[in-house]
Amino acid sequence: MPMNPRYRSPVDLPGVIPVFPLAGALLLPRGQLPLNIFEPRYLAMIDDALRDGHRLIGMIQPDGVTESPRLKPALFKVGCVGRITQLAESGDGRYIIELTGVARFRIEEELTVNTDYRQCRVTYAPFADDFVARKGEDAVDREALLRALTDFMTANDMTADWDDIKQAPTEALVNGLSMMSPYGAPEKQALLEAPDLKTRAELLVAITEIELAKGNVEGEPPLQ
Missing domain, CATH: 1.20.58 (Methane Monooxygenase Hydroxylase; Chain G, domain 1)
Structure with missing residues (x-):
């Protein structure tokens, strides 16, 4: 799906992004991933991404550690950032969105934040080829x-x-x-x-x- 902004290199993307851990979900550059958002922390994540204007969400898988109120699951180090290119309100408090993949990232550090959703400092440098459509x-x-x-x-x-x-x-x-x-x-x-x-x-x-x-x-x- 075409996007309004053009991301040509790693410098076009923010170094800190919100991340959405979801086992079994795979996003790749220029692919489209539909998501049904209903948890309050992720509804807030979508609202903040829209408010900040970047509309970017990092999709990443948890590494299998069970989540609990006191323990966040560890994350794989590599994910893919996507831009919110479609959004609909369900009428019952949910968002139905579609992310279009931009580029993969590697987590450098998970930040201590006040938001209920997680945020990470990331680098896109190892995946510079992701910015070149149809490469290879x-x-x-x-x-x-x-x-x-x-x-x-x-x-x-x-x-x-x-x-x-x-x-x-x-x-x-x-x-x-x-x-x-x-x-x-x-x-x-x-x-x-x-x-x-x-x-x-x-x-x-x-x-x-x-x-x-x-x-x-x-x-x-x-x-x-």
Whole structure:
């Protein structure tokens, strides 16, 4: 989705951002992630992001530590910042938003803040290539990716709009399939941290082939 501001390099993004820890949620550059916001602390986070004008939220996964009133879960070090590009009020106190991914970040420090939501000092420098749309597309084995997708959908009795899939740019295809994949938090984190588009595509194919192999084991159903 096109955005009004253009982010050309790490210096175009703030060094401190609010973060939204959400297990299993994957945002990648130029991908769209819909979110249903209902917790008061995250409603406040959205309000503050809109009020401050930057409209940026850092999506990141907790590392698996159970959250409690006295203990915040540790976070993975790498996430992806997204801009709020759509927002609707549900009428019952919720926000329905869509984030469009801008660039990945690495947490340098979690700050002590007065807000109920968490904020971190981050760097985007390790992911400068994220600011270049469609970088590395020519290195992706698109046919292998489509074969893996076809096999997965066949094994799970799923259908797709193949005309749209075949016409999609390779970056949108790789990142979109990674974001929509039904895999667990470790797999999603590995896809996020892949150094380039080619590696992400190869990893997605490998994970899919592993899941298909598991489904072929007698007595084990395919992943749904």
